[in-house]
Amino acid sequence: MSYTPKHIFFKALWEENPVFRQVLGICSTLAVTNLLANTLFMCFGVIFTTALSSFVISLLRNFIPKRIRMIVQVLIIASFVMMVDILIKALAPDIHRFIGPYVGLIITNCIIMGRAEAFAAQNKPLVSLIDGFASGIGYSLILIVIACIREPLGFGTFLGYQLPAKELWWHQWTIMVMPPGAFFMLAVVTWFARAYSTKTEVKK
């Protein structure tokens, strides 16, 4: 591979963005985005797990027998997710109560498996670490955008703080708190991002 680290970073971040390009890891995207604080913890978990599991899988890539590689990868990922789970439980027990099951579900988050299969299994450890990290950031960006829209509209707060002069203009969009709001928001974000990136591709 002759790519520079910078190239790999931006490729994983934008051109192959896990959420709107490859449509992976949608499940957790939607469930945690009604409050920004939850989203930030979830993003931390995903970035941590993608980066380190890509690194470890790439270190072991020549020792893992082909036939059982899925199981081995799942085990590696699961051990990192367990660390994140325990860490969040210790740092923010209140948040953990809400996002707990979804943190566990990072194991089956297809972004991590996808990067492990598509990139880490063929590339050197350090490059894989960058790739995993960038994929995690790409995922987090979309999540944070969605959460920044859903929280003010649904609860009238931002990171838990009340919006200024709320009673004058703010009206609750109940739908933003509920699941359908998440689906609509993700659809709109995907639409914008895809429309934008097809436009830039045409220019090239």
Next chain:
Amino acid sequence: MAAPLDGNSFATIVLVFISAAFTDNILLARFLGMCSCLGVSKKVDTSIGLGAAVIFVTASTAALNYLVYTHLLVPLHLEYLRLITFIMVIAAFVQFVEMVVERFSPTLYNALGIFLPLITVNCAILGISLFMLNKPYGFFETFIFGLGGGFGWFFAITLLGGIREKINETVLPKGLAGPGITLIIIGILSLAFVGFSGMIKI
């Protein structure tokens, strides 16, 4: 809110099933199993195939994981190992089913074959196992909970498959085609399922 669940009365079982399948629909209210759902739901018959496989696996693994959790992890104080244990049980179960089906029923294997590996990484399965820990259910209710959850997923993906078959024939704005429009459809379906919420609370 948790109604006392006494024994295996028929009414309890029906309630658990309906609440898992409709009010708490795993796909539309809990957002689980979206990845494979978006990938597979292009046609009704593939949706039905994957849906059926999911029903079977969720019901069995929920019951298995319940047994493993209550009789192995809790007595040994190893609850923090639950994630890794559950995913191992699921992966092993799926592998086992694949081998059994291949040996005894090649026709069924051909019908379900490609869907089985997809199931290991379907978050709905692991999700059901994790959510059941928060419920006051016994063994049999857990099995029904898994069955209901699987059925809810099956129901949602089949509906989605039917709608997508029609959508394929329409003209859409460029960025919206593919995942965009599918997400909007799921949003509308999910809005319909919100109507079920509050009907039953267990």
